[in-house]
Amino acid sequence: MQRQLTVEEEARLNRIASLTTIPSPTGYTYDIIETIQTQLDDLRIDNQLTPKGGLLVTLRGDNDERHRFVTAHVDTLGGMVRAIKPDGRLKMDRIGGYTYHSIDGNYVTIHSSLTDKTYQGTVLLKQTSVHVYSDADSAERNQDNMEIRLDHRVQSAEEVEALGIRVGDFISFDPRTEILPTGYIKSRHLDDKVSVALLLEVIERTNNQEIHLAHTTHFYISNNEEIGYGGNSNITPEVEEYLAVDMGAMGTDQMTDEYSVSICVKDGSGPYHLGLRNQLVNLCESENIPYQLDIYPYYGSDASAAMRAGADVRHALCGAGIDASHAYERTHIDSINATYELVKAYLTQPMV
Secondary structure (H helix, E strand, C coil): CCCCCCHHHHHHHHHHHHHHCCCCECCCCHHHHHHHHHHHHHCCCCCEECCCCCEEEEECCCEEEEEEEEEEECCECEEEEEEECCCCCEEEEEECCCCHHHHCCCEEEEECCCCCCEEEEEEEECCCCCCCCCCCCCCCCCCCCEEEEECCCCCCHHHHHHHCCCCCCEEEECCCCEECCCCEEEECCHHHHHHHHHHHHHHHHHHCCCCCCCEEEEEEEECCHHHCCCCCCCCCCCEEEEEEECCEECCCCCCCCCCCEEEEEEECCEECCHHHHHHHHHHHHHHCCCEEEEEECCCCCHHHHHHHCCCCCEEEEEEEEEECCCCCEEEEHHHHHHHHHHHHHHHHCCCC
8 A cells, every 4th residue: 555655755755856957967067056056055054065076074073083975976877078960960979887788768958058048958869760760670779870860940050059059068967856655766767866855954963863873974065976986075184984976786686675775795806894884774773774785796886986085994885776777767655765774874874
């Protein structure tokens, strides 16, 4: 039987949905960072814009000598204008790791760097029409075959350039976000805007003294994770533990589901810290938080980026289970809730 969402759950889902609607492909995160910064300023929560465009919030805990660092990334997959074709279509270069077939038919926005205007379009296979192309069902989805059809009357490169579109302009994907009464949310960019929404909730509740931090904690909203170096800086010498809150990947041989928090034991960078992983597991066991342990074989996180950069910390990764990652994603409020409860329990307990 379908249960009724609580007011708190509706607020969580609505915050996630709101974040997904703000375009933020890696390299074009100014608007969403500014939106979040304004929200924090309105609540009089001190924050710092870092030189490379991330947002840092430091909140004091009981122990101010041993610190924690917690991240979520606000940047998403996207694209950039690679070339303007003679017929007025656009060739696209990818930002982030995804397959071209996962964006076939996606509505997009081109952000003109020349005029600050935006232009709508659709990503399509050049051979889409079955009435024209004999290989419409077999043509490979790749950079040469995929193109963007602009929703403007343009039939030449010169007409496109006259609009103010040029090589290097960012392309964002329409998220097509829906919240369902069954508790699901489906959208592009749930990676990692689910986690960003949860960290913002933790920050606000800590500020309101609803959550009491065991250690001074640095919350970092990173903006370059999808290209590999998001949360690898601004880590002070006092930091001993680093928790990345990011999606759990689902699929064949995966334990992760849409109804529990996923704890990563290993990704493409190697194993995560065993002691900190076990601490998260013990918290789930003691607090009755549904969880799964999993390996993400083709995955990297803010935490793994920090390790590659030389951070001397214990690192861990947890997050909501996301189906169809880096495509049209979906998760359930139960997984979102479980992730929130684990992050809260972790931050309120002293280091082992």
